[in-house]
Amino acid sequence: MRKATIGDAAIEVIAAEGMRGLTHRAVDRLAGLPPGSTSYYARTRAALLELAISRMVELDEVTLDPPPGQLAEYVAGFAHAAITKGRTRMLARYEFALEATRRPELREAYDRGGLVIRRRCAEVLTACGSAEPERHSRVLVAWLEGTVFDALAGTGSLRPPGLEELTRGAREVLAGLGVTG
Numbered sequence: 001m002r003k004a005t006i007g008d009a010a011i012e013v014i015a016a017e018g019m020r021g022l023t024h025r026a027v028d029r030l031a032g033l034p035p036g037s038t039s040y041y042a043r044t045r046a047a048l049l050e051l052a053i054s055r056m057v058e059l060d061e062v063t064l065d066p067p068p069g070q071l072a073e074y075v076a077g078f079a080h081a082a083i084t085k086g087r088t089r090m091l092a093r094y095e096f097a098l099e100a101t102r103r104p105e106l107r108e109a110y111d112r113g114g115l116v117i118r119r120r121c122a123e124v125l126t127a128c129g130s131a132e133p134e135r136h137s138r139v140l141v142a143w144l145e146g147t148v149f150d151a152l153a154g155t156g157s158l159r160p161p162g163l164e165e166l167t168r169g170a171r172e173v174l175a176g177l178g179v180t181g
Helices: 002-017 024-031 037-041 045-060 071-083 088-101 102-127 133-152 163-177
Strands: none
Touching: 002 024, 002 045, 002 088, 002 133, 024 037, 024 133, 024 163, 045 088, 045 102, 071 088, 071 133, 071 163, 088 102, 102 163, 133 163
């Protein structure tokens, strides 16, 4: 339980202050833990980063089971949740993505979570009639990631898309892929 609390606090620190703001003391403070608690569970900065990214992957374990005929609505709901209630975790994810380009030890942990989502997306697309589920999942995930990034960190943050706009966009992407879901 304490590792989850530390992981959650680390994610919040990263989202608010970036990777440079991530310290054991900052996590202790935000989690409301006695000084030194984070160091007990993650002795080094690398261990703290690994704990945070593992927690992020754990929180991202989503069930991708859209109701029949509702794939676009499901995808749009996923994007909307990432932009709204999942904002903090998404901002931390972007920080991790950039850090993983410079730190191979983070790359593996970062990619592990992304691959789980991509595989599950391909399974869903297969069930919805995709002729090329792996390629189509790559396109759909890229649309999702680009849309969410733009809404949180890009110029789109000036007017983030609402659920209706996201649903229209998801329908257009899926129609372009020839997926009826």
